[in-house]
Amino acid sequence: MGKLVINEWKGISLSLKGKSHEISGLPCQDSSNFDSSNNVVYGVLSDGAGSAKNSNIGSALVVNVLSEYVSSFFEQIYNEHSVDKIRYEISDLLKTELKRVADSENNLVEEYASTAMFVAIKDGRFIMMHLGDGLISYSKNGEIKIASSPNNGEFINSTVFVTSKNIETQMNLIKGEIGEIDGFILMSDGTAESFYHRESKSVAPVLSTLLHRSLLSSKQQYLKILEQSFEKTVLQNTNDDCSIVLICKETSYFPSLENINIHKKYKFFRINSSFNSRKKRLNRLMSIWNFLSEDRSIDEVSKILRLPPKYTKKHLNHLLKLGMISHINNEKYSRK
Amino acid sequence: MNEYELMVLRQKDLISNPTARVPVCLCLDISSSMSGSAIDELNKGVQMFYDAIRNDETALYAAEISIVTFGGNFEATCLQDFSNIERQETPVLSAEGMTPLGEGVELALDLLERRKQEYRDKGVDYYQPWLVLMTDGAPNGNQRTLDYAITNTVNLVKSKKLTVFPIGIGPYADMEILGEFSPDRSPLRLQGLKFKEFFAWLSNSISRTSMSTPGEEVKLDIDGVKGWGSL
Numbered sequence A: 001m002g003k004l005v006i007n008e009w010k011g012i013s014l015s016l017k018g019k020s021h022e023i024s025g026l027p028c029q030d031s032s033n034f035d036s037s038n039n040v041v042y043g044v045l046s047d048g049a050g051s052a053k054n055s056n057i058g059s060a061l062v063v064n065v066l067s068e069y070v071s072s073f074f075e076q077i078y079n080e081h082s083v084d085k086i087r088y089e090i091s092d093l094l095k096t097e098l099k100r101v102a103d104s105e106n107n108l109v110e111e112y113a114s115t116a117m118f119v120a121i122k123d124g125r126f127i128m129m130h131l132g133d134g135l136i137s138y139s140k141n142g143e144i145k146i147a148s149s150p151n152n153g154e155f156i157n158s159t160v161f162v163t164s165k166n167i168e169t170q171m172n173l174i175k176g177e178i179g180e181i182d183g184f185i186l187m188s189d190g191t192a193e194s195f196y197h198r199e200s201k202s203v204a205p206v207l208s209t210l211l212h213r214s215l216l217s218s219k220q221q222y223l224k225i226l227e228q229s230f231e232k233t234v235l236q237n238t239n240d241d242c243s244i245v246l247i248c249k250e251t252s253y254f255p256s257l258e259n260i261n262i263h264k265k266y267k268f269f270r271i272n273s274s275f276n277s278r279k280k281r282l283n284r285l286m287s288i289w290n291f292l293s294e295d296r297s298i299d300e301v302s303k304i305l306r307l308p309p310k311y312t313k314k315h316l317n318h319l320l321k322l323g324m325i326s327h328i329n330n331e332k333y334s335r336k
Numbered sequence B: 001m002n003e004y005e006l007m008v009l010r011q012k013d014l015i016s017n018p019t020a021r022v023p024v025c026l027c028l029d030i031s032s033s034m035s036g037s038a039i040d041e042l043n044k045g046v047q048m049f050y051d052a053i054r055n056d057e058t059a060l061y062a063a064e065i066s067i068v069t070f071g072g073n074f075e076a077t078c079l080q081d082f083s084n085i086e087r088q089e090t091p092v093l094s095a096e097g098m099t100p101l102g103e104g105v106e107l108a109l110d111l112l113e114r115r116k117q118e119y120r121d122k123g124v125d126y127y128q129p130w131l132v133l134m135t136d137g138a139p140n141g142n143q144r145t146l147d148y149a150i151t152n153t154v155n156l157v158k159s160k161k162l163t164v165f166p167i168g169i170g171p172y173a174d175m176e177i178l179g180e181f182s183p184d185r186s187p188l189r190l191q192g193l194k195f196k197e198f199f200a201w202l203s204n205s206i207s208r209t210s211m212s213t214p215g216e217e218v219k220l221d222i223d224g225v226k227g228w229g230s231l
Helices: A019-024 A055-072 A074-079 A083-104 A189-195 A206-216 A219-232 A262-268 A275-291 A298-305 A309-322 B037-054 B057-062 B101-122 B143-158 B175-180 B195-210
Strands: A009-016 A030-037 A040-047 A116-122 A125-131 A135-140 A143-148 A172-177 A181-187 A242-249 A326-328 A332-334 B022-029 B063-071 B075-084 B130-135 B163-168
Touching (some): A040 A181, A074 A125, A116 A181, A135 A206, A143 A172, A143 A181, A181 A206, A189 A242, A206 A242, A219 A242, A219 A326, A262 A275, A275 A309, A309 A326, B063 B101, B063 B195, B163 B175
Parallel strands (some): B130 B163
Antiparallel strands (some): A030 A040, A135 A181, A326 A332, B063 B075
16 A cells, blocks of 8 residues: 655555455455655556466566656656657566566566556656556546556457567557646556446546545545445455555645535535534534644543543544544544 | 445446456257257257356356357258347257258357447457357368358467367267367367266356456366367
8 A cells, every 4th residue: 555645646555355366365466556756756556467376476566666667767758759768668677677586486477467557747747657457547627537548458358468578569658747637546457347437438427536535534544445445346346456546636626625615515524413513513523633733642632622532532433434534553543 | 433434435436337248159060960869968958058157146147148050951040149148048959951060150150240349339348259169960061161160260269369169979070170160179079968067067167257357367177178278
């Protein structure tokens, strides 16, 4: 799981084991990462091939190599006029590293087969790469669009992997100005099964909510909620492992909590109480949330609210359920 | 804390894509030589095949079956067109006439190609189609059609667009001709009239295939049958 970055862009990554690997006892073969380094914010995702016995190692390797590559060479990649040069560079980089690991373990490179995709952002510009299946979406003015569609072969259980021949010819590379783009979503094919409508080539609008929540929520608690949500929904729709990377920044379409209008705040905080009491409840929850700009114990929160701990706990639990805060080691409450 | 409340997604928020399909065409010899116990056992086998698929939650929604018969007056007939098995009646076969194998295979390939196009038009994912070819004798239809059918089948198999299962029934099945349809693996001669065993294996293999994910090679569980490998 990736970590939250204090930056204009925020994000998370999640990879979960699918039903077939739960049954067979095999590890999750997907890997994903969200991070920032050298002023580059990036998300990387790789889906290990089902038949390749070391594809969990392969996908982790792909994520590590591409994370290092995009964070170290963003400017060179972005400013390179020859897209083919970058395609060959990525191909060589991945194949060399995979071969090194395969040789050291006396394995075939094909045993590490996996897909690859990344999005990297720096100074109002982005680069994205997609090889294989899965989907890259983005949000522009709050509307979710498709950047790069799955590259399956004719049949559902065939696709291109980093170990395939001539991957440079199959690689989708896109770069440009961020402009009105306010979010990116990377999905493995297991996840895309629940968010991408193949016939109409459209995506589920709920992705916009997932992006906004990733911006407003406590990273630790949101990951927990997202994981639980995936287990009850997305993972039920496929046998495959499922991964997602969400990257989002604050705009008028994805406003910060302070900038959400009061009616949306009631909805967001799921306040259904009567007209007279709901404003009071909202103010109380907002006070707690503001107070938790630093990690606090329940006693500290009670003191500032002038409420007995029993009632304070109810409010804190409500914020926990919403994913707004987390409870660190059952001691302090936090917005992190 | 009620864990159910820790949710940011509901099933109704998600896209429901159609289940990826495994199109299977059974291309069956119903020439007069199949009369008697052979056609009876074949009918029981097909019945068992349909029952097995209907009872398998995964295969039920993935498998799409069509049946082509060849026999009569050099006739190839689409007895059952592709559709979900829930909407199909189990057919009853009767034996009569000649063995126009080439004509049967050509019709089967046409049906598979047409079905794939329908999948593509509707955004339905699909697995590599399967052609199950069963005969108990030597073909006696049009030679050019037979040659054409063999060439087409081999080309599809070699380009990994078709999996073919050639099955000989009884001692007089022309295994050499069946072998010509299958460049990757030897044809299988059914032991006695063990249609049930074969169709049990077939339904099980469809189920396993329909659960496979990208890059996953589906090993066929056919220990003891040499020359057969993986899809």
